[in-house]
Amino acid sequence: MKLKIACLQMDIAFGNPEKNYQNAEKLIEAAASDQPDIIVLPELWTTGYDLTRLDTIADKGALQTIEFLKNAAKKYNVNFVGGSVANRDDKGVKNTLLIINREGELSSEYSKLHLFKLMDEHLYLEAGCEKGLFKLDNHAFAGVICYDIRFPEWIRAHTTEGAEALFVVAEWPAPRLSHWRNLLIARAIENQCFVIACNRSGSDPNNQFAGHSLVIDPWGEIIAEAGADEEILTAEIDLKLVGEIRKQIPIFEDRRPDYYK
Numbered sequence: 001m002k003l004k005i006a007c008l009q010m011d012i013a014f015g016n017p018e019k020n021y022q023n024a025e026k027l028i029e030a031a032a033s034d035q036p037d038i039i040v041l042p043e044l045w046t047t048g049y050d051l052t053r054l055d056t057i058a059d060k061g062a063l064q065t066i067e068f069l070k071n072a073a074k075k076y077n078v079n080f081v082g083g084s085v086a087n088r089d090d091k092g093v094k095n096t097l098l099i100i101n102r103e104g105e106l107s108s109e110y111s112k113l114h115l116f117k118l119m120d121e122h123l124y125l126e127a128g129c130e131k132g133l134f135k136l137d138n139h140a141f142a143g144v145i146c147y148d149i150r151f152p153e154w155i156r157a158h159t160t161e162g163a164e165a166l167f168v169v170a171e172w173p174a175p176r177l178s179h180w181r182n183l184l185i186a187r188a189i190e191n192q193c194f195v196i197a198c199n200r201s202g203s204d205p206n207n208q209f210a211g212h213s214l215v216i217d218p219w220g221e222i223i224a225e226a227g228a229d230e231e232i233l234t235a236e237i238d239l240k241l242v243g244e245i246r247k248q249i250p251i252f253e254d255r256r257p258d259y260y261k
C-alpha cells in the first residue's frame with residue numbers, strides 16, 4: 001500500500017518541445033535512481049503556454065509524448081502521471097493528461113474540463129468531457145489539471161467513485177500561490193484523500209510560476225513541499241491512511257446528496 005512518488009517540478013522552455021523532452025529525460029533519469037512507483041510531470045510540459053503557436057507545436061494525437069513516456073516507463077519500471085500536453089486532433093487542441101503504466105501501456109487519458117479564461121485557454125483549446133479516473137498498480141486514483149481544483153464538485157465526482165489519491169498537474173502562477181496551497185489542502189481534507197500536485201517552475205513571457213509542488217495526506221497535512229525553482233520532489237504515501245480516516249469521520253456515508261447536487 002506504500003507508494004513512492006516523484007514530482008518533476010520542471011522549468012518549461014516556452015514553445016520548445018525538443019528542449020523540454022531533453023530536460024524531462026534528464027529529470028526522469030535522476031528521479032528513477034530512487035526507484036519511485038509513480039513519476040508526475042506538470043501541465044503542458046512540452047510546449048508551455050505558447051498557445052498562439054499550437055498549430056505547429058501541439059503534439060498530434062499526443063503520439064510523440066505517449067511514445068516518450070512508454071519508453072521511459074519500460075526502461076525504469078515506473079508508472080507515469082505524465083503531465084498534460086497540447087494534444088491536436090481534427091477538432092482542435094485539448095489539454096490532455098496521459099497515464100502510462102509501468103508495463104509501458106497508455107492506461108488512461110483525461111482532457112481538462114474547465115478552461116482558464118485568464119490565461120486565454122478558451123480561445124485556443126477545446127474542453128474535455130470525461131472524468132479523470134484511472135488505476136495504477138491496482139489502486140484507484142483521479143487526475144485533474146490546474147484550474148480544475150477550483151471546482152470542488154468536480155473533484156468530489158471522482159472521490160465518490162473511489163479515488164484514494166488526487167493527482168494535479170499544473171502551471172499555476174506565483175501571484176496566486178496562497179490559493180494553490182489552500183485549495184489543495186481543502187481538497188485533501190474534504191475528500192479524505194492524498195493530493196499529489198505537480199506545478200512547474202520558471203517563467204514565460206506572461207507569467208512567473210509558483211513551483212511549490214505539494215504532497216498532502218488525507219488529514220490535510222503537508223508531507224512534502226517544493227521550493228520555487230526546478231526540483232524533484234519526492235514523498236512516500238501510505239494509502240492505508242485513506243481508509244482509516246474515512247472510517248474515523250465517515251463523510252462519504254454521512255453525505256445527504258438528496259439535498260444537494
Ligand SMILES: NC(=O)CCC(=O)C(=O)O
Binds near residue numbers: 146147
Ligand atoms: N493553468 C491554469 O489552469 C492556471 C489556473 C490558475 O492560475 C488559477 O488561479 O486558477
